[in-house]
Amino acid sequence: MKPFALRDLVDDRPHDGVFRVNRALFRDAGLFDLEMKHIFEGGWxxxxxxxxxxxxxxxxxxxxxxxxxxxxxxxxxxxxxxxxxxxxxxxxxxxxxxxxxxxxxxxxxxxxxxxxxxxxxxxxxxxxxxxxxxxxxxxxxxxxxxxxxxRGFLFASLNPDVPSLEDYLGEARKLIDLVVDKSPEGVELVPGRVVFTYAANWKMQLENCSDQYHFTSTHPSYIRILEERAREQTVEVVQSSIGAADFWQEDAAGVTGGTMSFTHGHVLNWGVMPVSSALPEFERAEELAERIGTAKRNWIFNMRNLTIFPNLQLADNASSQMRVIRPIAPGLTEMQTWCIAPRGESAEARRFRIRQYEDFFNPTGMATPDDTVCYEEAQYGMAEQDRPWLQGHARGLTASVEGGNDWANMIDLKPARSVLADAQLCDESLFANYYRAWSARMAEALA
Ligand code: FES
Ligand SMILES: [Fe+2]
Missing domain, CATH: 2.102.10.10 (Rieske [2Fe-2S] iron-sulphur domain)
Known part of the structure; x- marks a missing residue:
């Protein structure tokens, strides 16, 4: 293997408005071995x-x-x-x-x-x-x-020399709280784990969870079906099914959502969604406001995709999913996915959650296969060597600010960086947070 220097892999020059990632990160076997050693086997x-x-x-x-x-x-x-x-x-x-x-x-x-x-x-x-x-x-x-x-989420490290788990999760703990606090009894996995592999690098999934830019391009059939359903449904049924427009609500300032970056590589991509019966959490809307306050309750209804670097993803939108990423080879990744649900929800809410889960999240659903096909197509393109730098980490760069914003303040959340966005900004600058954590772990090995 030709030895790589870190600067040849991640071109991080904020003052020049540059953030670029080399395709080699997605295909190189030597780098993959180092990732296993220093990221997956070297930390939480x-x-x-x-x-x-x-x-x-x-x-x-x-x-x-x-x-x-x-x-x-x-x-x-x-x-x-x-x-x-x-x-x-x-x-x-x-x-x-x-x-x-x-x-x-x-x-x-x-x-x-x-x-x-x-x-x-x-x-x-x-x-x-x-x-x-x-x-x-x-x-x-x-x-x-x-x-x-x-709070019931288990983490381990083969390396004894790591920060405390509390430090490692940092502010992102408050986002795990939003998942656990849905019920006073906490959360559980709905029986029925799904395991599948895709023929591409693990970082495709890492990024895609918080890639809002692809949604309308990759999932048009899903959006069309949602729109058709909304047209066909009676008022009663509309009450129990999410519409495409529910993904693109605006607050008073025209914000539809945004991104947040946290220490150690964790990121959140979120969208404004109303407290509505389009979500199975609706049956607890009042109880939630009383128990944890209105602000946190409202945030529970927001669309949220949380990644705890490097391998946990918690997605909350029409339903709720827990994903675990397991890299097997530079071009092969195993995913384990579950529907994660509040304990003690009614049979009706659980049924509704599972139906919406099957719609969007299942490998047999209307979204996941679209995504994994794109990962595999991207893996072919990672072979290009003449122009090694990807151009997929640049959107949102000038919208990214240090610290949080009003939406973060609502729940006392203190991200390291944040972006407030309209429906079309679709921040990609948050991915820099993954690659800065990646660089921090790999720096010594690549020196
Ligand atoms: S008893 Fe376990 S390997 Fe022999
Ligand atoms: Fe997707």
Whole structure:
């Protein structure tokens, strides 16, 4: 691999009005290895919700970068996160996505571990003629270096040398609050995880979650169907279905939404939406205002796409989705997606949420396939080498200001940068926040 210098990869010159990203970030195998080591295996990543292992001995499996992990709740109710690799010869102890087990028995030579990760049996140990060295070794599952929870959202790091989780999430915690506070009981995943792969780089999904610019171009069929439905529906039914216009409301100042950037690479893209029965949250509108205040309640109804760098996305619009990004190769990414919902909502609201979820978010829905096809088309174009700089990170540059704005102040949110936009500004300058976090992690490796 030709060694890259950081300045050849991310051209960040705010004073010259320049922010550009090199196509190599999307295709280069050497850079991908460094990303795995320094971003996914070198800092906090999201691994799941505490409710995915709610009861004693519940577990679920996953990955931190390339390393397989298990999250397991022990008999006392304490959550643990271990490397999902048998100390004997490294076989993955758990192959299922989730389940309940007091004991995990390795499929290769039957070493056995309890739900707290302690080794409980080494087959025929007494007759094994092991030396003293073996007896002195720890045979338990290896816990990950850092494991933390924020309001039921679980994060872990293989690198012990990271900021506290509180620092890492920073102000973005207030946006996680908007998801959790929808119900006094918090949130849960609607049964039915979807796992799919697309043949393109993980950063295509990272960006697309907050890419408002593509919406009308990539999803015209979805918009047409919404408009048709709105035309055909009776007044009663209009009450329970979102219309295309609901994505483009204006406030008194003509603002339809905007973006915010937070420390450590987290970003929000948001849009003004009314407190209306087009959203399943409507049944709680009054209760929400009483419990958390009108401002936060109104923000819950706003369209919000939150990315917690590098792998968690929480999308809230007509329905609500949790996405986890897992890079597999420079041109291959696995997505896991769920409908995430407030606990205790009525059966009617849940049904409504799931129907709108299927409409927009499902891989069989009217939006996700449009997006993933574009990622794959973009991946072809990443091969171009003569003109390496992409031109997709420049919109909104002169609209971006330091700090927040009136909308942020409403809920005491303090972003590092923000943009207020009309329907056509479609800020791309927020992506700089991803690539500045990316650069900070990669700088040493590329020096
Ligand atoms: S690899 Fe697990 S018991 Fe041998
Ligand atoms: Fe899209």
């Amino acid at each position: 990543v999201f691994i799941g919700l505490a409710t995915q292992a709610e009861h004693p001995h519940d577990y679920f499996s996953g990955f931190i970068g390339r390393v397989p992990i298990i999250v397991s709740r022990d008999g006392e109710g304490v959550l643990h996160c271990f490397v999902n690799a048998c100390p004997h010869k490294g076989v993955r102890l758990v192959q299922k996505l989730c389940g309940n087990a007091r004991r995990h028995v390795c499929p290769y030579h039957s070493w056995t571990f309890d739900s707290a990760g302690a080794n409980k049996n080494i087959k025929w140990q007494k007759s094994g003629c092991y030396g003293a060295g073996f007896d002195e070794e720890n045979h338990d599952l290896a816990p990950v270096a850092q494991f933390g929870e924020y």
